[in-house]
Amino acid sequence: MKILVAGASGVIGRVLVPMLTTRGHDVIALSRHNPSDTRNQESRVRYMMADVFDRSNLLSIFERECPAAVIHLLTDLKEQNSAANARIRDIGTRNLVDAAKAVAVNKMVAQSIAWAYEGGEGAATELTALDYAASLPRKTTIDGVVSLEGAVKEMPKHTILRLGTLYGPGTWYERHGAVAQTVYDGKMIATGAITSFLHVVDAATAFVQALVWPDGPVNIVDDDPASALVWLPEYARELGAPAPLRNEEPVLKTRAVSNQKARDLGWTPAHPSWRGGFLS
């Protein structure tokens, strides 16, 4: 199948593209910059530079290439700016969906997040409401997610992967990543906030499998949601960083997330827990 991967040079895309070609797919790898390392480039991948905010250029690429499916991995977090990320979720997704619909692309698989659910007891499933009532600054993120998911649902076939917090190569959690630096500096405080993690390789595997999954959202998280009071000291130990300060006050609005639906669809994480493996 010919698949256009938007955001192919990012943390998931770099792992996903070779997985797709190994399975016999042809990939149009789209981002604004040429990859710095094309040693592994092979004939099944064609790199294309385009800015998703340039609608007419995007449309001409779709008209020329006519992909059968689109994988949407666009994020704008390089500067850790949630407003920029909400903008690409909103306007970038709008442009991508319009271009895909214009040439009758059948299927889109898109990246969303697993931490947009409303607060409450028990693990959130895909039937749990998103946190529509969130106030700023969280509202910026929720609005971006709602806009992205709404646009992707306009595609004839659409699967939305609500990913957990990514760790592994290239992420903020690797040894020299942005989160690691905050922990080395002793600036990250362990609270009761719950995180559902996801290794970047397991994220990529889910995108491959989701090409044939039914419509709708699917949570892609590991089996081991944990409070920062538990995972952060372990992460600091792995890094060789100082033990973090603790704040044991209860934290609202964070909850565990269930991966039961993904498991029922046949996805099994190779990294079922973050324990001892943050730097893997």
Ligand SMILES: NC(=O)c1ccc[n+]([C@@H]2O[C@H](COP(=O)([O-])OP(=O)(O)OC[C@H]3O[C@@H](n4cnc5c(N)ncnc54)[C@H](OP(=O)(O)O)[C@@H]3O)[C@@H](O)[C@H]2O)c1
């Ligand atoms: N679920 C999660 O926890 C999660 C999800 C995503 C990212 N992150 C974190 O965020 C860190 C870095 O963020 P990132 O935003 O660089 O994410 P990224 O997922 O590593 O990359 C985003 C992708 O989108 C492309 N892109 C961005 N703006 C574009 C535009 N206007 N037009 C076309 N393509 C565009 C980028 O390529 P170009 O820049 O070349 O255009 C890149 O291929 C990661 O290392 C990871 O730790 C976490």
